[in-house]
Amino acid sequence: MPFAMALVLASLLAGCAKDGGDSAPASDSAQAEASKPVTFTYFNAAVAGKDGNTNETVLGKLLEEQTGVNFKIEHLVGDLNTKLGVMVASGEYPDVVVPDSGIDKMLDAKAFIPLNDLIDRYAPNLKKLYAPYWDQMPSEDGNIYIIPFAASHGFVPDMYQPGAFYIQRGVLKEFGYPKVKTLDEYFDLIKRYKEKHPQINGGDTIGFETLTDDWRFFTLTNPAPNLNGLPNEGEVYVDKDTHLAYATGDKPFMKRWIRKLNEVNSQGLLDKESLVAKYDQYIAKLSTGRVLGFFDYGWQIIPAMQNLAQAGNDDRQFIGFPLVFDQGTKDQYLDPPTFATNRGIGITTSAKDPVRIIQYFDNMVKEENQKLLFWGEKGKTYEVGENGRFFRTEAQIKQAASPEFLQSYGFAYYSYYWPMGAGLYEDGNAYFPDRQPEVVEQSYTEGDKTILEAYGLKVFTDVYSPPETRKWYPVWSANKQQGSPEQVFEQKKTDLQRKAFPRLILASPDQFDAMWDEYVAAFNKLNVKSYENWANGVVQDRLDGKKR
Numbered sequence: 001m002p003f004a005m006a007l008v009l010a011s012l013l014a015g016c017a018k019d020g021g022d023s024a025p026a027s028d029s030a031q032a033e034a035s036k037p038v039t040f041t042y043f044n045a046a047v048a049g050k051d052g053n054t055n056e057t058v059l060g061k062l063l064e065e066q067t068g069v070n071f072k073i074e075h076l077v078g079d080l081n082t083k084l085g086v087m088v089a090s091g092e093y094p095d096v097v098v099p100d101s102g103i104d105k106m107l108d109a110k111a112f113i114p115l116n117d118l119i120d121r122y123a124p125n126l127k128k129l130y131a132p133y134w135d136q137m138p139s140e141d142g143n144i145y146i147i148p149f150a151a152s153h154g155f156v157p158d159m160y161q162p163g164a165f166y167i168q169r170g171v172l173k174e175f176g177y178p179k180v181k182t183l184d185e186y187f188d189l190i191k192r193y194k195e196k197h198p199q200i201n202g203g204d205t206i207g208f209e210t211l212t213d214d215w216r217f218f219t220l221t222n223p224a225p226n227l228n229g230l231p232n233e234g235e236v237y238v239d240k241d242t243h244l245a246y247a248t249g250d251k252p253f254m255k256r257w258i259r260k261l262n263e264v265n266s267q268g269l270l271d272k273e274s275l276v277a278k279y280d281q282y283i284a285k286l287s288t289g290r291v292l293g294f295f296d297y298g299w300q301i302i303p304a305m306q307n308l309a310q311a312g313n314d315d316r317q318f319i320g321f322p323l324v325f326d327q328g329t330k331d332q333y334l335d336p337p338t339f340a341t342n343r344g345i346g347i348t349t350s351a352k353d354p355v356r357i358i359q360y361f362d363n364m365v366k367e368e369n370q371k372l373l374f375w376g377e378k379g380k381t382y383e384v385g386e387n388g389r390f391f392r393t394e395a396q397i398k399q400a401a402s403p404e405f406l407q408s409y410g411f412a413y414y415s416y417y418w419p420m421g422a423g424l425y426e427d428g429n430a431y432f433p434d435r436q437p438e439v440v441e442q443s444y445t446e447g448d449k450t451i452l453e454a455y456g457l458k459v460f461t462d463v464y465s466p467p468e469t470r471k472w473y474p475v476w477s478a479n480k481q482q483g484s485p486e487q488v489f490e491q492k493k494t495d496l497q498r499k500a501f502p503r504l505i506l507a508s509p510d511q512f513d514a515m516w517d518e519y520v521a522a523f524n525k526l527n528v529k530s531y532e533n534w535a536n537g538v539v540q541d542r543l544d545g546k547k548r
Contacts, residue, residue: 041094059410093348112346114143123362146344152337154424164320177454207269209294228253234476245535289316314447336467340477391438472542
């Protein structure tokens with residue numbers, strides 16, 4: 001549709017809404033107002049980035065040509081609660097806010113306007129995209145204040161490693177690329193390799209590294225349910241048959257995991273410093289090439305993986321495996337399609353023109369624009385094969401890895417934090433290039449191809465079992481008010497584990513059971529039952545299609 005015609009249609013719709021649904025055409029002045037270029041303000045509290053205008057990028061300019069709308073984007077600097085607190089106190093907000101974990105603060109302050117009527121009147125594409133999740137979006141008062149990201153349509157695994165037990169490729173090569181399925185097999189390989197190679201790159205070989213810094217403490221606790229064949233639900237696991245939730249903190253699989261770390265420490269395989277190290281120290285340690293193994297998530301280790309790739313020694317790079325305690329256990333590390341309602345984007349009470357903002361959102365979620373925002377322009381940032389499959393050339397992949405290009409083209413602004421889809425387009429291509437096998441395979445190095453061939457894999461995530469459908473998943477994404485019983489439980493539980501788990505890991509093995517019993521006694525003094533009741537409420541509400 002030509003831009004001028006689109007603006008006329010928008011103004012007619014606005015005129016109808018203003019006149020209570022009257023079909024009379026809008027006045028010339030109303031049309032002129034609707035066609036006037038406009039800049040809205042957008043505050044992103046979720047991620048650091050370069051502030052600027054969307055129309056200063058290729059993608060943003062294309063959308064401005066379609067809609068007449070530009071966004072001036074500001075990112076968080078400093079403390080989130082302080083920043084939002086200043087906004088709330090003044091009652092003055094940017095037009096659009098992505099509040100991240102400050103969502104409850106903004107909702108409590110009634111900083112967002114209801115979107116129900118706006119979506120019904122002006123956003124048919126938005127409503128279509130979010131239709132499978134529509135019942136989960138309203139708050140308790142029935143109003144939709146936040147548009148979550150993203151509405152998933154079909155399952156597409158992350159082509160790169162999600163949660164996994166990583167191990168150096170050189171360790172696997174040393175022993176003929178053995179299959180590694182259980183935790184015991186994994187640590188046996190690390191132990192044998194360390195004994196043969198006590199030093200790497202001029203320093204002592206480190207068998208296993210952990211990460212416990214600040215909010216990243218979950219990296220230490222999350223493996224326990226995964227090793228037992230369970231997905232990551234946060235502080236609970238949910239019985240798939242009964243749909244009942246149980247706290248994980250005192251369960252046998254948590255004890256078995258922490259005991260294994262105690263055993264690993266007693267064998268001299270654990271880096272004790274990692275129990276108190278900061279995140280940057282952890283990344284620096286991984287980057288040395290002296291660490292044989294660790295558990296983590298792909299997104300959290302990107303700097304270290306880049307450093308190792310630049311060093312050029314493929315033996316010191318890693319591959320991850322979805323380990324379990326026992327042979328025959330089906331792993332559940334991959335996330336099924338999810339819809340998290342506790343993160344998203346809202347239009348504030350200060351917004352100058354909510355209608356044009358929602359129309360911008362509606363325009364950007366058209367499938368052709370979703371492809372534009374995530375893949376770019378055909379012939380420039382991606383190609384289409386004879387079979388209709390999207391791919392990128394080697395040069396395009398290299399281009400898309402450049403931070404400067406991502407910023408100037410607009411991928412840095414539009415890759416997330418807007419209303420958006422996920423999964424598969426109607427033609428079967430993946431929403432995101434980094435989940436398209438043709439793109440990922442093209443980006444592999446010769447070293448990548450060697451390790452993949454050794455294990456009979458096309459992409460690294462082929463080692464994972466498909467995720468089982470869980471309508472309630474994940475419980476951890478449910479909204480928790482600051483100071484609520486469930487939030488207080490989580491904080492006290494984490495505080496307890498921060499003290500207890502390092503002591504348990506470093507203890508003499510013959511003292512472990514007694515110390516574990518002390519920990520469990522302290523854990524059970526917390527309001528565990530109340531937290532489980534809350535989690536069960538989340539599960540039941542989601543089974544019933546309600547938002548939590």
